[in-house]
Amino acid sequence: MTLDAPEQRLRQRLPRHVWILSIASLLADISAEMIRSVLPIFVLLKLQGGALTIGEIEGVAAATVAIMRVFSGGLSDFLGMQKGLAVIGYGISTLARTWLPIALDPVSIIGAQFGDRFGQGIGVAPRKALMADITSQEMRSRAYRLRRSLLIAGACIGSIIAGAILFFSQNNYQLVFSGAIVPSCMGLAVLIVAVKPVQKHTKILMMPAEMTGLLAGGDEFYSRESTALTRQTSKPESLSPSYNPIYLRDLTELGGEYWLLLTVAIFFNLGNSSDAFLLMRSIEINITPALIPVGLIIMNLVYALVSYPISAIVNRVLKVRLLLMGFLLHVIVYFGLAVVTTNVQIWCLFGLYGLHLAMIQGLLIDLIDRAVEPSRRGTAFSLFNLSIGVTLLIANLIAGWCWYTIGSGFTFTVGAFFACIATLILLIGSEEPE
Numbered sequence: 001m002t003l004d005a006p007e008q009r010l011r012q013r014l015p016r017h018v019w020i021l022s023i024a025s026l027l028a029d030i031s032a033e034m035i036r037s038v039l040p041i042f043v044l045l046k047l048q049g050g051a052l053t054i055g056e057i058e059g060v061a062a063a064t065v066a067i068m069r070v071f072s073g074g075l076s077d078f079l080g081m082q083k084g085l086a087v088i089g090y091g092i093s094t095l096a097r098t099w100l101p102i103a104l105d106p107v108s109i110i111g112a113q114f115g116d117r118f119g120q121g122i123g124v125a126p127r128k129a130l131m132a133d134i135t136s137q138e139m140r141s142r143a144y145r146l147r148r149s150l151l152i153a154g155a156c157i158g159s160i161i162a163g164a165i166l167f168f169s170q171n172n173y174q175l176v177f178s179g180a181i182v183p184s185c186m187g188l189a190v191l192i193v194a195v196k197p198v199q200k201h202t203k204i205l206m207m208p209a210e211m212t213g214l215l216a217g218g219d220e221f222y223s224r225e226s227t228a229l230t231r232q233t234s235k236p237e238s239l240s241p242s243y244n245p246i247y248l249r250d251l252t253e254l255g256g257e258y259w260l261l262l263t264v265a266i267f268f269n270l271g272n273s274s275d276a277f278l279l280m281r282s283i284e285i286n287i288t289p290a291l292i293p294v295g296l297i298i299m300n301l302v303y304a305l306v307s308y309p310i311s312a313i314v315n316r317v318l319k320v321r322l323l324l325m326g327f328l329l330h331v332i333v334y335f336g337l338a339v340v341t342t343n344v345q346i347w348c349l350f351g352l353y354g355l356h357l358a359m360i361q362g363l364l365i366d367l368i369d370r371a372v373e374p375s376r377r378g379t380a381f382s383l384f385n386l387s388i389g390v391t392l393l394i395a396n397l398i399a400g401w402c403w404y405t406i407g408s409g410f411t412f413t414v415g416a417f418f419a420c421i422a423t424l425i426l427l428i429g430s431e432e433p434e
Helices: 005-012 016-036 039-045 051-079 082-097 106-133 140-168 173-194 224-232 248-253 256-270 276-284 293-311 316-339 343-360 363-371 374-405 408-429
Strands: none
Touching (some): 016 082, 016 140, 016 173, 039 051, 039 106, 039 173, 039 276, 051 106, 051 276, 082 106, 140 173, 140 293, 248 374, 256 363, 256 374, 256 408, 276 343, 276 408, 293 343, 316 343, 316 363, 316 408, 343 363, 363 374, 374 408
């Protein structure tokens, strides 16, 4: 039966609750970016903390969210209360952010960031499961693209607001942190009041790639192979081949290509320190605090413009080559950061860094998804998350130590060195498909 035009448009329209959930995430992202773009400046200039302190703060934060994302998926599956867990995660993050305006020492900042990222880690898997529950198979990709677009918008808006507050308040950092609580509370309220729970929940391990948001995670990602398998089977959703539980016995069966890609990711991330060190470099070349968030705005805008067309690439060989190019661009940016001296130069490097992120985002996850059998993807991505979480903790501690003992130039040179190693491993170890 042929549908008429109004009915076709109705079916193509995203459900109202997708927009509500996405707006809640947008508000939370605005809050998080307001804090992220100012916190390193506050620690360095007001609390007199050094690079080692920044490394500890960022390392704990990155490791916490990465590791919690693994367990939040299993917790969501076990309890079957996606909205409740999402509310708990958002609530913990919001509560932790209320501590920042009154934090007087680096230890308090570490505690607040740990609580913030702990909440983010708890909430990410249930939120994505909620998105899957309220969308059809055909609309799910569009829903994740909407979420991704609003994520970038939130990053830009948050940076703009933070810079404006610093400019008009004469660098009142506590005012930025206090202001960040407002959108966070609004997002939590929207989630509690306007998002409805679902009766039959989707198990988050149906989408193992959704469990990561680090080196290669993308909210819009959904396995083509898993989708095809789901459509071909008549089994219930919870028993479909796309549901991938975590089994320790699968570790020995993941295959050589998976271990190669995991090794590449570990070496790359050893030199992939937090963006806080890019902001610290901006401080070092005497950019005024109110203009420091400009670099993040440029980075996110470039990423937004480039990432979508790149995500349309499906050929494996092109993906590997693009990943190699992204690693090499990372090396160029880091060497540039080691010698940069002016505002314009570092803003250009932020733009190149956004291009680098767009080039590598999602590629390793997609390559791993292709490299392992569907039944083992839950194990593969969980190990990936755990490994990268620990690696990012070590990476930020290394970066802080290098900056403290020798200087910023050495920090970025070490980062470029690890990226070169990852590039060589990928170049030598990757095989051309037949």
